[in-house]
Amino acid sequence: MKKLLGIVIISLLLSGCLPKVTPTGGSFSGLKIEPDKSRIIILRKGGSLISMDTPAVNISGTTSSSYYLPSKAFIQEDIIAGKYNIIIKKPEGTGLVWRMAPFSLEVQAKKNETLYLELKATSIGVLHSSKLEVIDGVYALKNLEIFQRVLRTDRVK
Numbered sequence: 001m002k003k004l005l006g007i008v009i010i011s012l013l014l015s016g017c018l019p020k021v022t023p024t025g026g027s028f029s030g031l032k033i034e035p036d037k038s039r040i041i042i043l044r045k046g047g048s049l050i051s052m053d054t055p056a057v058n059i060s061g062t063t064s065s066s067y068y069l070p071s072k073a074f075i076q077e078d079i080i081a082g083k084y085n086i087i088i089k090k091p092e093g094t095g096l097v098w099r100m101a102p103f104s105l106e107v108q109a110k111k112n113e114t115l116y117l118e119l120k121a122t123s124i125g126v127l128h129s130s131k132l133e134v135i136d137g138v139y140a141l142k143n144l145e146i147f148q149r150v151l152r153t154d155r156v157k
Contacts, residue, residue, distance in 0.1 A: 083108055
């Protein structure tokens with residue numbers, strides 16, 4: 001029991017020393033999509049020991065962008081309708097940690113619609129996994145109320 005308590009205390013102390021990304025985009029506001037555009041929203045709840053990990057998220061297609069996505073944050077990207085490849089991977093040259101294998105998901109963004117996705121990461125011992133899945137808009141909007149928006153310009157501190 002003492003060992004476990006010691007590990008928890010050391011983990012809490014070290015978490016303050018780790019590089020991190022602080023979202024600066026503010027809270028969610030349900031602004032309308034520009035005419036003839038689409039929107040991709042990717043949210044990440046976190047809530048486990050793996051929540052300190054922060055992946056790089058690249059969205060590429062007709063337009064391209066790159067973000068870091070910490071826990072309890074979201075990405076909102078307004079784009080031209082079409083096919084996009086969303087790549088989740090370990091950030092390079094930043095000191096950020098992401099223990100999961102890189103993966104990608106191809107999505108079809110439709111004109112005047114919002115596509116909601118959730119990044120889920122789990123860790124059980126030395127087994128780590130992550131997935132990106134399409135979610136319901138009602139569920140997403142409920143969670144977005146308490147998250148902060150990550151901007152492309154948000155960098156590691």
